[in-house]
Amino acid sequence: MIDILDLTADVLVVGGGPAGAWAALKAAQAGADVLLVDKGYLGTSGATASAGTGVWYVEPEAKAREAAMASRENLNGHLSDRRWMARVLDQTYANINELAAAGRYPFPRDADGAELRKGVQGPEYMRRMRAWLKRSGVRILDHSPVLELMTDATGAVAGVAGHRRQIDQPYRVRAGAVVLATGGCAFLSRALGCDVNTGDGALFAAEVGAALSGMEFSNAYAIAPEFSTVTKTAYYSYASFYREDGTVLDGAGSQRGRSVIARELLHARVFARLDKADAAVQAAMRLGQPNFFLPFDRMRINPFTDRFPITLLLEGTVRGTGGVRIAGEDCSTGIPGLYVAGDVATRELICGGFTGGGSHNSAWAMSSGTWAGQAAARHATALGPNARRRKLTAAGRTGLRPTGAAADTIAELVRAVRAETHPYDKNYLRRGDVLTASLATLNEHWADARAHLRGADRLASRQAAAMLAHARWMYTAALARTESRGMHKRLDHPESDPGRRHRLIVGGLDELWSSPDPVRPHTPLDLAVA
Numbered sequence: 001m002i003d004i005l006d007l008t009a010d011v012l013v014v015g016g017g018p019a020g021a022w023a024a025l026k027a028a029q030a031g032a033d034v035l036l037v038d039k040g041y042l043g044t045s046g047a048t049a050s051a052g053t054g055v056w057y058v059e060p061e062a063k064a065r066e067a068a069m070a071s072r073e074n075l076n077g078h079l080s081d082r083r084w085m086a087r088v089l090d091q092t093y094a095n096i097n098e099l100a101a102a103g104r105y106p107f108p109r110d111a112d113g114a115e116l117r118k119g120v121q122g123p124e125y126m127r128r129m130r131a132w133l134k135r136s137g138v139r140i141l142d143h144s145p146v147l148e149l150m151t152d153a154t155g156a157v158a159g160v161a162g163h164r165r166q167i168d169q170p171y172r173v174r175a176g177a178v179v180l181a182t183g184g185c186a187f188l189s190r191a192l193g194c195d196v197n198t199g200d201g202a203l204f205a206a207e208v209g210a211a212l213s214g215m216e217f218s219n220a221y222a223i224a225p226e227f228s229t230v231t232k233t234a235y236y237s238y239a240s241f242y243r244e245d246g247t248v249l250d251g252a253g254s255q256r257g258r259s260v261i262a263r264e265l266l267h268a269r270v271f272a273r274l275d276k277a278d279a280a281v282q283a284a285m286r287l288g289q290p291n292f293f294l295p296f297d298r299m300r301i302n303p304f305t306d307r308f309p310i311t312l313l314l315e316g317t318v319r320g321t322g323g324v325r326i327a328g329e330d331c332s333t334g335i336p337g338l339y340v341a342g343d344v345a346t347r348e349l350i351c352g353g354f355t356g357g358g359s360h361n362s363a364w365a366m367s368s369g370t371w372a373g374q375a376a377a378r379h380a381t382a383l384g385p386n387a388r389r390r391k392l393t394a395a396g397r398t399g400l401r402p403t404g405a406a407a408d409t410i411a412e413l414v415r416a417v418r419a420e421t422h423p424y425d426k427n428y429l430r431r432g433d434v435l436t437a438s439l440a441t442l443n444e445h446w447a448d449a450r451a452h453l454r455g456a457d458r459l460a461s462r463q464a465a466a467m468l469a470h471a472r473w474m475y476t477a478a479l480a481r482t483e484s485r486g487m488h489k490r491l492d493h494p495e496s497d498p499g500r501r502h503r504l505i506v507g508g509l510d511e512l513w514s515s516p517d518p519v520r521p522h523t524p525l526d527l528a529v530a
Contacts, residue, residue: 002168002169002170003169004169004170004171004172005164005169005170005171005172006171006172006174007035007171007172007173007174008033008173008174008175008388009032009033009034009035009139009173009174009175009176010027010032010033010034010175010176010177010377010380010381010387011023011024011027011032011033011034011035011175011176011177011178011179011373011376011377011380012034012035012036012037012159012160012173012175012177012178012179013027013034013035013036013037013178013179013181013373013376014036014037014146014160014178014179014180014181014182014201014204015036015038015039015180015181015182015183015201015342015344016036016037016038016039016040016041016042016043016045016046016140016142016181017045017046017047017048017049017126017181017183017342017343017365018048018125018126018129018342018362018365018366018369019181019341019342019343019344019364019365019366019368019369019372020036020038020042020179020181020182020341020342020369021036021042021126021129021130021132021133021369022095022129022341022365022366022369022370022373023179023181023339023341023369023370023372023373023376024036024133024138024179024373025129025132025133025136025138025369025373026369026370026373026374026377027179027373027374027376027377028133028136028137028138029136030373030374030377030378031377031381032176032376032377032380032381034137034138034139035138035139035140035141035173035175036133036138036139036140036141037140037141037144037145037146037160037162037173038140038141038142038143038144038145039143039144039145039146039182039196039200039459040142040143040196041142041143042126042129042130042133042140042142043126043127043129043130044123044126045193045196046126046183046193046194046196046197047122047183047191047192047193047194047197047318047357048122048125048126048193048362048365049122049123049125049126049193050122050123050192050193050291051122051192051193051230051232051289051291051357052119052120052121052122052288052289053119053120053122053125053357053358053359053362054118054119054234054358054359054362055092055096055117055118055119055120055358055359055362055363056068056088056089056092056359056360056362056363057092057093057096057117057118057363058089058093059093060089060090060093065086065089068085068089069082069085069086069089072351072352072354072360073352075352075354075486076321076351076352076353076354076355076486077352077353077354077485077486077496077501078352078501078519079214079348079352079353079485079486079501079502079503079519080348080349080350080351080352081349081350081519081520083520084349084350085349085350087329087367088350088360088363088364088367089363091363091366091367091370091371092363092366092367095366095367095370096117096366097117099120099125099128100115100117102132103128103129103132104128104131104132105120105124105125105128106124107120119288119358120362141164141171143164143165143166144162144163144164144165144171145162145163145165145200145459146160146161146162146182146200146204147160147161147162147163147396147400147458147459147462148160148161148204148207148394148395148396148400148462149178149204149205149207149208149338149395149396150172150174150392150393150394150395151208151392151393151395152390152391152392152393153390153391153393154336155208155209155335155336156335156336156337157177157178157208157335157336157337157338158174158175158176158337158387158390158392159172159173159174159175159178159392160172160173160175160178161173161394161396163458163459165459172392174387174388174389174390174392175380175387175388176337176376176379176380176381176383176387176388177337177338177339177375177376177377177379177380177383178337178338178339178376179339179340179341179369179372179373179376180201180204180205180324180338180339180340180341180344181201181340181341181342181344181369181372182197182199182200182201182202182204182344183196183197183201183318183342183343183344184197184199184315184316184317184318184319184320184322184323184343184344185197185198185199185202185218185316185317185318185466185467185470186198186314186315186316186317186318187314187316187417187418187421187422187467187470187471188414188418188467189313189314189315189316189422190229190313191222191224191229191231191313191314191315191318192229192230192231192291194315194318197316197318197343198463198466198467199316199317199463199466199467199469199470200462200463200466201324201340201344202317202323202324202344202466202469202470202473203398203462203465203466203469203470204395204396205324205333205335205338205340205344206324206469206507206508206509207395207396207397207509208335208338208395209334209335210324210325210333210334210335210338210507211324211325211334211505211506211507212322212323212324212325212346212473212505212506212507213322213323213324213325213326213346213348213503213504213505213506213517214320214321214322214323214346214347214348214353214477214503214504215317215322215323215470215473215474215476215477215478215504215506216322216353216474216477216478216480216481216488216504217320217321217322217348217353217354217486217487217488218316218317218320218322218470218474218477218478219314219316219320219427219428219430219474219478219487219488220314220315220316220317220318220319220320220355220356220487221258221262221312221313221314221315221424221428222312222313222315222319222357223236223254223258223261223272223310223311223312224310224311224312224313225295225296225308225309225310225311226269226308226309226310226311227295227299227308227309228295228296229313230289230291230292230294230295231313231315231357232289232292232357233254233255233356233357234254234356234357235254235274235285235289235292236253236254236272236274237253237254237255237276238274238275238276238277238281238285239254239272239273239274239275239276240272240273240275240276241253241257241260241261241270241271241272241310242270242271242272242273242307243264243268243269243270243271244268244269244270244271246307249261249264249270252264252270258312258428259428259429259489261310261312262312262424262428262429263424263429265311265312265424266424266425269309270309270310270311271307271308271309271310272303272307272308272310273303273304273305273306273307273308274303274304275304275305277304282304296308312424312428314421314422314427316421316470316474317343317470317474318343319355319356319357319361320355320487321346321347321348321351321352321353321354321355321486321487322346322348322473322474322477323340323343323344323345323346323347324340324344324345324346325346325505325517326340326345326346326349329371330371330372330374330375330378331345331368331371331372331375332375336379337379339372339373339375339376339379340368340372341365341368341369341371341372341373342364342365342368342369343361343365345364345368347360347361347364348503350363350364351364352486353485353486353487353488354486354487396462397450397509398446398449398450398453398465398468398469398509399449399453399454399458399461399462399464399465399466400454400458400461400462401454402450402451402452402453402454403450403451404451404452405452409448409449409452409453409455410453410455410457410460410461410464413445413449413453413464413468414463414464414467416441416445417442417445417464417467417468417471420438420441420442420471421467421471426438428489429489429491430478430488430489430490430491431490431491431492432479432482432490432492432493433492435475435478435479436479438471438475439472439475439476439479442468442471442472442475443472445468446468446469446472446509446510447510449464449465449468450510453465469509472512473506473512476506476512476514477504477506477514478490480504480506480514481500481504482497482500483495483496483497483500484496485500485501500516501519502516502517502518502519503516503517503518503519504516504517505517
């Protein structure tokens with residue numbers, strides 16, 4: 001029998017993307033003993049590590065901040081909160097400046113020598129973050145996915161259980177507080193960097209009683225070449241779109257015209273050409289995202305002059321805005337000892353019902369990571385040394401502890417979840433009758449998985465359970481929102497309903513529920529803070 005590796009920490013951070021890295025850094029800076037565990041390798045796994053990304057970095061000037069906050073409010077369905085937006089802008093500005101100084105990130109300079117701090121190169125960013133964490137004393141366990149949370153006798157989160165894959169060893173961590181920074185759920189769509197994002201953290205949180213918010217805003221699809229997994233939808237703002245016969249696909253676009261592309265893809269191929277980019281833009285695009293062009297260059301396709309076939313890849317809550325509901329300004333969840341940061345948390349507070357790659361998401365990762373890490377350190381300090389001696393109870397269920405005879409049905413379950421979430425005419429072009437049928441199918445799979453799912457690969461089993469849970473939450477919310485708002489488009493309810501300008505909370509595992517959550521109105525103080 002393999003011995004369990006027993007570890008302790010003041011603060012345990014789960015996830016090694018930007019949010020997890022900032023949470024670990026800020027907890028360590030607050031004096032906590034910090035352990036970070038990652039499913040992959042901190043610095044190379046995840047969506048950010050694989051690409052360049054913009055950052056919502058705005059100078060602290062009133063008009064600039066006002067414009068930044070107002071810019072997407074119509075697009076996001078007026079579900080964002082100016083106070084939270086102002087907080088994120090302030091924190092992001094501070095973090096980026098700290099990244100340049102203490103983090104030693106080499107921001108490029110313009111012709112006048114000023115640093116350009118509105119974006120980062122993901123691989124270099126995460127390499128620098130890893131080095132910074134190690135200098136700060138953070139312990140890191142790579143290739144060590146968490147399988148479940150552990151709670152104490154009061155129901156507070158007190159640690160985790162997981163598995164070290166490279167040495168095939170189970171481990172357990174007793175901690176004063178836990179920060180989940182595990183990312184969103186892209187349903188194994190193969191979008192670059194996103195196949196580690198299977199929604200595990202949201203399942204862990206729900207199993208200890210946390211709720212979710214914004215799950216109807218989970219149908220983000222990104223444009224990608226048929227022959228590539230690189231999603232850089234912003235580049236397609238310079239594209240023209242065509243049917244297979246070469247005629248222009250009217251109404252197609254990278255932002256508001258993606259539904260036109262989706263409808264055409266249901267029965268035919270769609271082609272694109274980046275023919276609206278001039279020479280200067282082309283050079284900037286190659287410099288900003290070199291891996292976007294690698295598959296084109298290998299196939300001797302010039303995307304600026306040649307038409308190439310495209311598809312839409314599901315990015316789910318990685319580029320949507322749904323996630324674990326935030327119960328306080330410190331990114332607490334309402335469950336003692338549990339905090340969330342990055343894409344595992346709802347981004348509605350700053351993005352409402354719409355977001356995309358980078359920008360707001362990047363700013364949210366570093367800001368929420370900062371607040372969650374600092375709060376987790378405070379919580380652990382308040383508990384004192386006894387926190388590490390608490391008796392732990394395992395919280396995980398589906399995929400770990402079947403109530404009936406166990407059966408290895410992981411592959412079949414993954415295929416079933418993908419069949420209900422990937423198709424454009426189910427998830428993107430939504431209708432009530434289709435959503436109802438899909439949710440009924442998913443509920444049947446959940447009942448079966450709850451009773452029987454447990455494979456030899458416990459990580460794969462839990463990932464399948466997490467994707468299934470995500471699909472059920474997002475379709476429950478999508479059915480409850482009988483209107484179109486943000487990225488949630490109901491073909492049977494194509495208009496926005498002023499009476500439904502509220503957020504939607506969903507929760508539960510075996511029995512799901514939903515309820516409205518009012519949006520705080522803007523006040524003059526919001527503008528003054530900004």
